[in-house]
Amino acid sequence: GEHFENLVPGTTPVSTTVTDTPGTDNTTTVTLTAPSDVNEGGQITYTATLSNKAGTDVTLKLDNGSSITIKAGDTVGSVTVAAPGDDVFIDKSTQTVKITDTTGGNFEKLEVAGDGATTTINDTIDKVDVVLTATTTVGEGGNIVYTASLVDKNGAAVTNITNPLTVTLDNGQTITI
Numbered sequence: 001g002e003h004f005e006n007l008v009p010g011t012t013p014v015s016t017t018v019t020d021t022p023g024t025d026n027t028t029t030v031t032l033t034a035p036s037d038v039n040e041g042g043q044i045t046y047t048a049t050l051s052n053k054a055g056t057d058v059t060l061k062l063d064n065g066s067s068i069t070i071k072a073g074d075t076v077g078s079v080t081v082a083a084p085g086d087d088v089f090i091d092k093s094t095q096t097v098k099i100t101d102t103t104g105g106n107f108e109k110l111e112v113a114g115d116g117a118t119t120t121i122n123d124t125i126d127k128v129d130v131v132l133t134a135t136t137t138v139g140e141g142g143n144i145v146y147t148a149s150l151v152d153k154n155g156a157a158v159t160n161i162t163n164p165l166t167v168t169l170d171n172g173q174t175i176t177i
Contacts, residue, residue, distance in 0.1 A: 026108040028052040030060065032099050034117035040086045040124050046097060046117055047078040055106030063116075064097045070105075084121055091123045127153040130167055130177075148175040 029051045034044055048060050048068045058070040058077070070077035084095070098116035128150050135145045148167045150158040165177045 028105070028107045028110050029113040030058075030099065030102065030110060031113045032060075032062075032097065032117045034097065034119045036118075037120040037122055038083045039122045040084060042083045043080050044083050044095070044119050045078050045080045047076060048099070050075040050105070052107070054104070056104045058105040058110075059103045060099050061101040062097050063100045066097075083119070086124055086126065093121045093123075095119050095121055128158055132167075132169075146173070146175060148177055150177060 031049050031051075032046060033049070034046050038044055046062065046066070046068065048070060050058065050070060053075055054070050054072050056072050060068045060070070060077070062068065062079075064081065066079045066081055068077045068079045084093070096116045096118040099112045102110050102112065131149050131151055133147045133149075135143075138144050146169065150161070150165070152158050161177060167175045167177065169175070
């Protein structure tokens, strides 16, 4: 280029107008994901992913009471929660969590994609034993009283039985718990 001996910038202000073109999709989406399955009593990590970087911190409220914050300049945030605990009476189940509210981000339009994140809660095998006790002494012609009780793997009594359990003794007698 040319070498100028004395280049002086102008002092007249310049105005620029930026027009948002109608019909242009400026939508940012947020998607919630989680592991497909975990064991009872495990941990579930919910991850929220934005399709564009956040201009300011984004806070997402989940319907399980948790929230996720995605920091300004990032696209991903997560929260880890406890999976439902071990229950001897509940088999495999599913848990679906959805985003219920979004704030921040400085987006023109922020939409929640999908129907939430679903995780299968795998049933862990629960050992429950029937403990049979009997009257320690009985007189001739008297009755022996048998008692059957349920205990878990730690020896604690299992008492929240929703359906009757029938135990048949080898002499044909039955006990219903």
